[in-house]
Structure formats: structure tokens, C-alpha cells
Amino acid sequence: MLLIDRPWQLPVPGIGTIAALFAVALLCPALAYLLYFRILATAGATNLMLVTLLIPVGALLLGAVFRGERATGLTLAGLALILAGLAAIDGRLFRRVYQSRVSRQAAASRSKRSERRAT
Numbered sequence: 001m002l003l004i005d006r007p008w009q010l011p012v013p014g015i016g017t018i019a020a021l022f023a024v025a026l027l028c029p030a031l032a033y034l035l036y037f038r039i040l041a042t043a044g045a046t047n048l049m050l051v052t053l054l055i056p057v058g059a060l061l062l063g064a065v066f067r068g069e070r071a072t073g074l075t076l077a078g079l080a081l082i083l084a085g086l087a088a089i090d091g092r093l094f095r096r097v098y099q100s101r102v103s104r105q106a107a108a109s110r111s112k113r114s115e116r117r118a119t
Contacts, residue, residue: 050089053082
């Protein structure tokens with residue numbers, strides 16, 4: 001490849017190109033690692049790994065915003081499955097629903113007990 005393209009014969013890249021290469025090669029991964037370990041410390045390993053499920057969602061959004069791509073019904077169904085999987089693995093949504101249901105049942109049983117005592 002080097003013999004065909006002969007990169008040594010190309011002009012030296014400008015300062016803007018070198019700065020962009022520096023940012024993409026060094027700053028972005030460094031920032032990503034800082035963010036990764038911060039989330040790991042606060043949210044735990046399971047919630048941290050849920051981020052990998054968001055890669056297709058991010059790709060879909062970036063494609064729609066920057067390339068004008070349109071999402072089909074099948075794509076949106078896949079997106080819904082990913083979000084449902086995130087909710088199921090994370091569990092916080094289901095815990096809230098369960099806790100609110102339990103607290104409503106407990107309140108209903110307390111009110112029934114108080115009605116029985118009153119009579």
C-alpha cells in the first residue's frame with residue numbers, strides 16, 4: 001500500500017488537520033474513560049454495560065440528524081425492543097411499579113382494617 005500511494009510525496013497536513021487527529025485519537029478516548037469509570041463508580045457494572053445497547057440507538061439518531069436517513073417501521077420496532085430490554089435489565093421501572101402497587105394494596109388493607117374497627 002505504501003508503494004502505491006506514496007504518502008511521502010503528499011504535502012504535510014495543516015495544523016487544523018493535526019489538531020483534529022489529536023482530538024480524535026487522544027482527547028475523545030481519555031474523556032470516554034473518565035466518563036466510563038465515573039459511571040462504574042456511581043451506577044455499577046450492570047448499568048454500565050447497558051450503554052452498549054444504546055449504540056444502535058445512537059447510530060439511528062446520528063443517521064437521521066446528519067444524513068437525513070429515515071427510520072422504517074421495522075427499525076422503530078427494533079428500537080422499542082432495545083428500550084424494553086434496557087428497562088427489563090435495569091429493573092428500576094419495574095421496581096417502582098411493584099412498589100407503588102404494594103403500597104396501594106397496603107393502604108387499601110389499612111383502610112379496611114380501620115373500617116372494621118370503627119364498626
